[in-house]
Amino acid sequence: xxxxxxxxxxxxxxxxxxxxxxxxxxxxxxxxxxxxxxxxxxxxxxxxxxxxxxxxxxxxxxxxxxxxxxxxxxxxxxxxxxxxxxxxxxxxxxxxxxxxxxxxxxxxxxxxxxxxxxxxxxxxxxxxxxxxxxxxxxxxxxxxxxxxxxxxxxxxxxxxxxxxxxxxxxxxxxxxxxxxxxxxxxxxxxxxxxxxxxxxxxxxxxxxxxxxxxxxxxxxxxxxxxxxxxxxxxxxxxxxxxxxxxxxxxxxxxxxxxxxxxxxxxxxxxxxxxxxxxxxxxxxxxxxxxxxxxxxxxxxxxxxxxxxxxxxxxxxxxxxxxxxxxxxxxxxxxxxxxxxxxxxxxxxxxxxxxxxxxxxxxxxxxxxxxxxxxxxxxxxxxxxxxxxxxxxxxxxxxxxxxxxxxxxxxxxxxxxxxxxxxxxxxxxxxxxxxxxxxxxxxxxxxxxxxxxxxxxxxxxxxxxxxxxxxxxxxxxxxxxxxxxxxxxxxxxxxxxxxxxxxxxxxxxxxxxxxxxxxxxxxxxxxxxxxxxxxxxxxxxxxxxxxxxxxxxxxxxxxxxxxxxxxxxxxxxxxxxxxxxxxxxxxxxx
Numbered sequence: 306x307x308x309x310x311x312x313x314x315x316x317x318x319x320x321x322x323x324x325x326x327x328x329x330x331x332x333x334x335x336x337x338x339x340x341x342x343x344x345x346x347x348x349x350x351x352x353x354x355x356x357x358x359x360x361x362x363x364x365x366x367x368x369x370x371x372x373x374x375x376x377x378x379x380x381x382x383x384x385x386x387x388x389x390x391x392x393x394x395x396x397x398x399x400x401x402x403x404x405x406x407x408x409x410x411x412x413x414x415x416x417x418x419x420x421x422x423x424x425x426x427x428x429x430x431x432x433x434x435x436x437x438x439x440x441x442x443x444x445x446x447x448x449x450x451x452x453x454x455x456x457x458x459x460x461x462x463x464x465x466x467x468x469x470x471x472x473x474x475x476x477x478x479x480x481x482x483x484x485x486x487x488x489x490x491x492x493x494x495x496x497x498x499x500x501x502x503x504x505x506x507x508x509x510x511x512x513x514x515x516x517x518x519x520x521x522x523x524x525x526x527x528x529x530x531x532x533x534x535x536x537x538x539x540x541x542x543x544x545x546x547x548x549x550x551x552x553x554x555x556x557x558x559x560x561x562x563x564x565x566x567x568x569x570x571x572x573x574x575x576x577x578x579x580x581x582x583x584x585x586x587x588x589x590x591x592x593x594x595x596x597x598x599x600x601x602x603x604x605x606x607x608x609x610x611x612x613x614x615x616x617x618x619x620x621x622x623x624x625x626x627x628x629x630x631x632x633x634x635x636x637x638x639x640x641x642x643x644x645x646x647x648x649x650x651x652x653x654x655x656x657x658x659x660x661x662x663x664x665x666x667x668x669x670x671x672x673x674x675x676x677x678x679x680x681x682x683x684x685x686x687x688x689x690x691x692x693x694x695x696x697x698x699x700x701x702x703x704x705x706x707x708x709x710x711x712x713x714x715x716x717x718x719x720x721x722x723x724x725x726x727x728x729x730x731x732x733x734x735x736x737x738x739x740x741x742x743x744x745x746x747x748x749x750x751x752x753x754x755x756x757x758x759x760x761x762x763x764x765x766x767x768x769x770x771x772x773x774x775x776x777x778x779x780x781x782x783x784x785x786x787x788x789x790x791x792x793x794x795x796x797x798x799x800x801x802x803x804x805x806x807x808x809x810x811x812x813x814x815x816x817x818x819x820x821x822x823x824x825x826x827x828x829x830x831x832x833x834x835x836x837x838x839x840x841x842x843x844x845x846x847x848x849x850x851x852x853x854x855x856x857x858x859x860x861x862x863x864x865x866x867x868x869x870x871x872x873x874x875x876x877x878x879x880x881x882x883x884x885x886x887x888x889x890x891x892x893x894x
Contacts, residue, residue: 306338306528307338307339307340308338308339308340308356308357308522308523308526308528309340309342309354309355309356309357310333310339310340310341310342310355310356310357310358310359310391310522311342311344311349311350311354311355311357311358311359312329312341312342312343312344312359312361313343313344313345313347313358313359313360313368314343314360314361314363315361315362315363315364315367315368315395316345316367316368316371317363317364317367317371318363318364318367324363325361325362325363326362326508328505328507328508329341329359329361329393329507331507332507332515332518332519333519333522335515335519336519339519339522341359342355347372347376347379347380350379350380350383350388351383351386351388352383352386352387352388355383355388356388356389356525356526357388357389357390357391357522357525357526358380358383358384358388358389358390358391359391359392359393359396359522360390360391360392360393360395360396360399360400361393361394361395361396362393362394362395362396362451362505363394363395363396364395365395365396365398365399365404368395368399369399369404377405380405380407381405381407381494381495383497384407384494384495384497384499385494385495385496385497386495386496386497387495387496387497387527388497389497389498389499389500389522389524389525389526389527390407390494390497390498390499390500390525391499391500391502391521391522391525392499392500392501392502393502393505393507394451394452394453394454394502394503394504394505396501396502397453397454397456397501397502397503398412398453398454400499400501401454401456401501402459403415403454407492407494407499408459408461408462408490408491408492408493408494408499408501409458409459409460409461409462409492410456410457410458410459410462410487410490410492410501411456411457411459412454412455412456412457413455413457414455414479414482414486415454417474417479417482418452418454419452419474419475420450420452420472420473420474420479420483421452421472421473421474421475421626422449422450422451422452423449423450423470423472423626423628424449424508424628424673424674425447425470425620425622425628425673425674425676426447426448426449426450426468426470426472426488426504427445427446427447427468427469427470427684427685427688428445428446428447428448428466428467428468428469428488428489428504429444429445429466429467429468429469430443430444430445430446430465430466431464431465431466431467432463432465433465433466433489433517433520435463435465435491435524436465436517436520436521436523436524437516437517437520437523437524443513444687445469445684445687445688446466446506446509446511446513446514446517446688447509447511447514447674447676447688448504448505448506448508448509448511448514449504449505449506449508449509450470450472450503450504450505451504451505453488453502453503453504453505454501454503455468455482455483455486455487455503456486456487456488456490456501456503457486457487458487458490458492461492461493462490462491462492463490463491463492464487464488464489464490465487465489465490465491465500466487466488466489467484467485467486467487467488468483468484468485468486468487468488468503469484469684470483470484471483471484472626473626477626487503488502488503488504489501489502489503489504489521491524497525498524498525498526498527499525500521500524500525502518502521506518506521509674510669510672510674511674512596588666588667590666590875590876590879591868591872591875592664592866592868592872592873592875592876593664593666593667594667594864594866595667596667597664597667597690597864598617598663598664598667598668598669598672598675598690599661599662599663599664599667599668599690599691599694600660600661600662600663600664600866600868600876601660601661601690601694601862601865601866602645602657602659602660602661602865602866602867602868602873603659603694603697603698603701603865603866603867604649604655604656604657604658604659604867605701605702606652606655606656607648607649607652607655607656607658607659608703608704608705608706608841609648609658609659609705609706609707609708609834609837610658610659610660610661610694610695610698610705610706610707610708611641611642611644611645611648611658611659611660611661611707611708611709611710612641612660612661612662612678612691612695612707612708612709612710612795613634613637613638613640613641613660613662613663613709613710613711614663614677614678614679614691614709614711614795615631615632615633615634615637615677615679615711615712615894616633616634616637616638616641616662616663616665617633617638617663617665617668617675618630618631618632618633618670618671618675618891618892619631619675619676619677619678620673620675620676620677621676621677621680622676622685628673629677629680631677631679631680632891632892632893632894633887633891633892633893633894634711634712634713634893634894635712635813635816635884635893635894636712636816636817636819636820636884637710637711637712637811637816638662638663638665638880639820639877639880639881639884640710640811640816640819640820641660641662641708641710642657642660642662642873642876642877642880643819643820643826643830643877644658644660644708644710644830644833644834645657645658645659645660645873646870646873646874647826647827647830647831647834648830648834649870650870651831651834656867656868656869656870657868657869657870657873659698661690661691661694661695663675665879665880665883666879666883676688676689678690678691678692678795679709679711679794679795680787680792680794681792681793681798682791682792682793683793686793686798690862691795692795692798693862694862694865695707695795695798695799695802695804696802697862697865698804699799699802699803699804704841704844705804705805706804706805706806706837706841707795707796707799707804707805707806707807708806708807708809708833708837709785709794709795709796709799709806709807709808709809710809710811711783711808711809711810711811712810712811712812712813712816712894713783713810713811713812713813713894714765714766714812714813714894715764715765715766715769715812715813715814716764716766716769716812717764717766717767717768717769718764718769718773719764719773719776719778720762720764720773720774720775720776720812720814720815721775721776721777721778721781721812722750722775722776722777722778722809722810722811722812722815723778723781723782723783723784723808723809723810723811724743724746724747724750724777724778724779724781724807724808724809725781725783725784725785725786725796725807725808725809725810726739726742726743726779726784726785726807726808727784727785727786728785728786728794728796728797728799728800728801728806729742729800729805729806729807730786731786731789732797732800732801733800733805735844738805738840738844741840741843741844742805742807742840743779744779745836745839745840746779746807746833746836746837746840747777747779748836749832749833749835749836750777750829750832750833750836751776751777752832753828753829753831753832754774754775754776754777756828757774757775757825757828758774760774760775761773761774762774762775762814762818763814764812764814765813765814775815781810783808783810784808785797785806785807785808794808795808796808809833813894820881
């Protein structure tokens, strides 16, 4: 069935070049069962011609004045007769009691509407089953917000999602009243269904959020009583990506079950494994998953997981409402993947160890949805693929360990590797284990660097002079701990979840050496991996001394894969080519 959508944008803003934005049309094009037609009047608006009428973002008073009482009567007649209504931002104002009163949705804070704009508005998904039964797997999403209404649902109106973010206008002049109000609401008007959406889900690059947006039109047309009507047989490949990447959840995803259930040693790397059993297909490169901005490779047979949260330009959301930018730490992703390969080679017939990294092929550049995994509040962790992936890795059988790879600028007076263990010092209950880990790793690197003490390098730091050797610091300033009751680093998140972790801050010159000198990398990685192995053997099952929280329900991890060495090496070749292309185009640390 084709759903016919009448599209009525702001009649005043329509005279301005660039309006309306193409986000709505672009997302709707992904579903061939949705047919969008722009209208400039309501003369033909009837259930004979259309199934849904859409009022997008704009300035609501413009539309009210243009359509007047006659237009209001036509809209109500259409919906009462069984037509659907979708209102986005300004359109949500129109459908509320402030506008045409299609459903009982009050706007008690209408006098404080100028709340501001953000690309990182967090929504709590209360019950989105009406948009499609498959969407209840995820509990939170992130999307764009731009002065949309705060909806308070009355009789017969259901909140599908509520705001978790709090925007308070310029200089925070408004009181805290946004969080908890409805962001998406649904109700009946006569025989028709009305869906009001305050934020802009259509502007998201997240395929799960895009598919929710598509679900609103199926809901308004009365077609989502059970699940989405879209099937692999009736959709384009692009639309299948949207549906298939959004539906699997932990425990439902066949590839995740295969990873968790595989407690035996993995077969030789030469035996190519089926990397994912989901409907989602790997891209031709063998490691990219359609719609996922990251690569999460899970090998249950090995105890260590490696991460590189700053292998891509990422964004931080500060408490003040301002956003911060963290530049890419050059070669950190490459080093994390190389360490995973090295860890696999140390074990006979094992695949590379587990890792979570950004995928430069599939992740959008300068995308505000790419939140800094190393600077997350508790609620934000549920929408981070790094946090979700680490939680699932922690729950695999046996002791587990996390190595978080970072890059730092060269220092003026030294080129030391920082081994950050402050989350362990602050949170780990067995203090002697933390001291032992610090001593074991520190001694291993000291021994390695002393064996190369004749090898010296020039620091890139301004004002540095002469040459200096590499060294190690086990009580560094960059230690991986922001403090209590605040944002948390990736390693801090792991420690709180019962998995010991350390943060490596590698100076630029050392990173350059690690990716260009195989002999140096082999010795450096062996120092690290042998030290971790020795520590794990000493503490045994006590490596999980902190009890893990209950199973994480987030699907932010998406679909994990299980990569062999050859695929990892091909990925490293791709990363090298990407890095060379970005020289001079992108700021890096």
